[in-house]
Amino acid sequence: EITKEQRALIKAILDAYNRHQIPQDVTKKLLQEQYSAEENFLLLTEVATSQVQVLVEFTKNIPGFLSLDREDQIALLKGSAVEAMFLRSAQVLSKKMPSGYTEVLEERIRKSGMSEEFITPMFNFYKSIGELHMTQEEQALLTTITILTPDRPYVKSHEAVERLQETMLDVLRKLCVLQHPQEPQYFARLLGRLTELRTLHHYHVEMLTSWKTNDHKFTPLLCEIWDVQ
Numbered sequence: 001e002i003t004k005e006q007r008a009l010i011k012a013i014l015d016a017y018n019r020h021q022i023p024q025d026v027t028k029k030l031l032q033e034q035y036s037a038e039e040n041f042l043l044l045t046e047v048a049t050s051q052v053q054v055l056v057e058f059t060k061n062i063p064g065f066l067s068l069d070r071e072d073q074i075a076l077l078k079g080s081a082v083e084a085m086f087l088r089s090a091q092v093l094s095k096k097m098p099s100g101y102t103e104v105l106e107e108r109i110r111k112s113g114m115s116e117e118f119i120t121p122m123f124n125f126y127k128s129i130g131e132l133h134m135t136q137e138e139q140a141l142l143t144t145i146t147i148l149t150p151d152r153p154y155v156k157s158h159e160a161v162e163r164l165q166e167t168m169l170d171v172l173r174k175l176c177v178l179q180h181p182q183e184p185q186y187f188a189r190l191l192g193r194l195t196e197l198r199t200l201h202h203y204h205v206e207m208l209t210s211w212k213t214n215d216h217k218f219t220p221l222l223c224e225i226w227d228v229q
């Protein structure tokens, strides 16, 4: 059964997840500006930069995160940013929320100068997330579990991060049993998405390189978090 502490944990994470969103004045540009590969890339860069700032604020609200070693906190954020952004953009693209951004975001990503070899796996992932019909709690917890992945580069206190991640995995497992009683494999399917995220993360490194070779500029925050330039 889900304990009282675990209920409090779910509430804290869901509140933080919903409280921290990209400001409307940033996302609504996706609806207004004209379509060209350059414009699409610029808009996506702006949205990604804003999303990283939102992600940092969300992460600071994960119970236990701020008691981790400071350098480990940075290592976890750098290591998980791309995966967390895949999850967040998946929520928009999998028609989860009547956000009105689905079509324009898909169009701008498809036409942002990235090569076809990344588009296919990326939209396969978006489709597979859409088919899961995740609840808000599951979205927030899966993002938290991705952030608390102990084997990111340069993480020193592996055990401390693992303990935190296990706490979240335990809650998610119980939540899946409760919210998807007719799908005993649902929790396993969610974890399978995390494996898919790792693959996309590797693709993403190559995406950045190909954008770089075509002289695309990123913001200082993205350069820092993705070790670009």
Ligand SMILES: CC(C)c1onc(-c2c(Cl)cccc2Cl)c1COc1ccc(-c2ccc3c(C(=O)O)csc3c2)cc1
Binding pocket: 021, 022, 027, 030, 041, 044, 045, 046, 047, 048, 051, 081, 082, 085, 086, 088, 089, 092, 099, 101, 105, 109, 112, 218, 222
């Ligand atoms: C630098 C840039 C070119 C880039 O490089 N790799 C990726 C990138 C791509 Cl192309 C796909 C997946 C992950 C990454 Cl990092 C990106 C763009 O990253 C994005 C990050 C976040 C959103 C995103 C989030 C929330 C929302 C919401 C909402 O919450 O209401 C409404 S609209 C929207 C849009 C889109 C794109």
